[in-house]
Amino acid sequence: KQEVTQIPAALSVPEGENLVLNCSFTDSAIYNLQWFRQDPGKGLTSLLLIQSSQREQTSGRLNASLDKSSGRSTLYIAASQPGDSATYLCAALELGKLIFGQGTTLQVKP
Amino acid sequence: DVKVTQSSRYLVKRTGEKVFLECVQDMDHENMFWYRQDPGLGLRLIYFSYDVKMKEKGDIPEGYSVSREKKERFSLILESASTNQTSMYLCASSLGPDRGYTFGSGTRLTVV
Numbered sequence: 001k002q003e004v005t006q007i008p009a010a011l012s013v014p015e016g017e018n019l020v021l022n023c024s025f026t027d028s029a030i031y032n033l034q035w036f037r038q039d040p041g042k043g044l045t046s047l048l049l050i051q052s053s054q055r056e057q058t059s060g061r062l063n064a065s066l067d068k069s070s071g072r073s074t075l076y077i078a079a080s081q082p083g084d085s086a087t088y089l090c091a092a093l094e095l096g097k098l099i100f101g102q103g104t105t106l107q108v109k110p
Numbered sequence: 111d112v113k114v115t116q117s118s119r120y121l122v123k124r125t126g127e128k129v130f131l132e133c134v135q136d137m138d139h140e141n142m143f144w145y146r147q148d149p150g151l152g153l154r155l156i157y158f159s160y161d162v163k164m165k166e167k168g169d170i171p172e173g174y175s176v177s178r179e180k181k182e183r184f185s186l187i188l189e190s191a192s193t194n195q196t197s198m199y200l201c202a203s204s205l206g207p208d209r210g211y212t213f214g215s216g217t218r219l220t221v222v
Binding site for chain 2: 031032034036041042043044045046049051089091096097098100101102103
């Protein structure tokens with residue numbers, strides 16, 4: 001059974017720092033991997049989608065990578081800002097269903 | 111952009127009531143999903159549908175049912191609400207596996 005793990009569970013950094021959020025999955029037979037952002041009490045906002053044939057995707061200050069062979073994905077956030085404070089979730093698509101990690105809660109301090 | 115609309119942001123219902131949570135998407139997506147999100151348990155799939163009139167059980171279907179009479183609308187039904195169904199409910203839709211999922215803003219349901 002596919003399991004998705006995100007480490008660390010929480011992270012606090014000063015404004016301006018570059019940071020990496022980690023996501024690992026146990027079964028490499030995924031169709032794609034999607035990163036989401038969730039603000040407190042709100043729904044999920046899609047950040048980046050990486051197909052299984054791709055190695056990375058970029059959007060603005062965000063870059064997500066995917067290494068299926070090692071079962072890992074990373075989300076890189078450049079020059080972090082207080083507005084980046086949120087919970088970040090990764091999810092692997094397998095057999096038509098998204099399987100989520102528990103998330104990393106990020107706090108960026110001014 | 112695709113929009114997934116959940117009709118209520120907050121709901122308070124009494125134990126034993128029949129509860130309907132509505133979800134509508136505006137981009138002709140085939141696939142729709144219902145998740146619940148709880149602290150420490152993350153997001154768990156309740157039901158999903160790949161076509162009109164079609165439904166499949168997810169990981170935690172007990173106590174729930176769904177209805178998909180039209181392509182754009184996917185309803186989650188709590189047959190007899192219980193306090194352990196107090197949760198954040200999230201609806202999502204997808205055009206296909208290579209397009210990713212789009213989520214609604216969620217419904218915070220409290221059963222008292």
